[in-house]
């Protein structure tokens with residue numbers, strides 16, 4: 291398995307992810323997505339949105355504000371419960387999450403630790419120019435509360451019948467005590483959450499359905515089954531709102547850890563917001579002729595964490611034979627929908643203007659249909675290696691024969707390294723067909 295250092299280096303060199311504010315020495319666990327990273331993460335989010343919203347008639351979308359009325363966080367229980375137990379080392383002054391530490395001494399210097407105290411991990415800010423208690427607000431620590439407080443609006447506007455869901459992708463913020471492991475745990479991150487409202491009594495069935503759906507979603511996009519597992523939370527581990535939670539865990543280089551959580555939030559949130567706001571957040575059940583408060587099943591995923599998993603799982607160093615010699619390449623075997631670049635077009639000889647012109651023209655044409663790059667900055671072997679390392683699905687090469695004889699180009703497949711030759715005018719249609727194919 292690839293180690294984190296290798297992935298972090300590849301991400302920097304190839305332009306997936308950079309340390310944020312690097313020229314100023316960085317800032318704790320903040321990252322910027324580079325030219326390829328932004329495409330990769332967008333593909334992850336688009337795949338999620340497509341499967342969770344666009345292709346389903348029981349789920350609608352929402353894009354709510356990041357800064358909500360602070361009463362939201364009082365009612366949701368976050369002001370009281372969204373805390374981590376914090377301990378300080380009396381000797382080296384480092385801070386740790388108490389539940390991350392084995393034993394009762396500092397893991398860095400073996401010094402004495404303070405008693406644990408609860409630290410609220412919501413980011414505080416102030417609305418307006420006066421920084422006093424009355425103007426305190428919070429950056430949302432989860433996207434779903436925006437969904438709960440809009441329940442009546444969405445119900446009225448969409449006329450959905452139970453069971454139905456509301457999905458949202460957006461930034462969340464947590465003042466994590468111990469962020470780390472690259473983009474696995476950061477203080478600013480993107481969530482992809484869906485709240486699925488169901489009849490009470492059917493919640494356990496729907497919970498199983500969503501655990502299954504979400505596990506299979508990762509497999510569908512190429513994550514190896516053996517690197518995924520399910521873990522049920524024990525009673526002590528459950529969040530304050532949850533009746534049952536199952537995590538989809540991934541086998542990261544640093545061990546098994548959460549990738550996504552699916553929770554049965556019962557009617558906790560709708561009831562709490564209804565009580566605190568005095569507004570009706572019930573659903574009228576036509577069949578029974580009564581108002582009910584739906585239960586909620588929530589698959590909550592992280593876009594950054596999923597992006598990391600797609601990178602880790604795609605990474606492979608492959609040895610193979612070429613011309614009787616052993617050769618080696620690094621390849622990111624991204625699923626076709628996840629790969630940030632679909633095709634690269636290159637001239638075999640960069641000092642031949644006719645080859646360059648033909649290749650550039652083809653790249654521009656392909657670009658209109660899917661992300662394509664033109665590259666002539668090295669020998670063909672080096673260009674192939676570079677494209678393999680960023681997971682480009684196909685390399686299309688324009689050679690002398692193309693311009694002088696047959697108007698055909700070579701298409702090399704990333705995974706098999708097999709090459710086929712076809713007329714230049716058929717390339718776009720062929721690649722679109724390949725991209726459209728179900729795997």
Ligand code: GAP
Pocket residue numbers: 431432433434464466473474475476477478479480481483548549550551588590591592593594595596
């Ligand atoms: N609304 C429920 C909720 O927020 P969570 O398990 O705390 O549940 C859901 O978060 C997902 O969000 C996690 O499985 C993870 O993928 C992502 N996530 C949470 N905290 C994160 C952090 N500090 N950095 C990156 N991703 C995070």
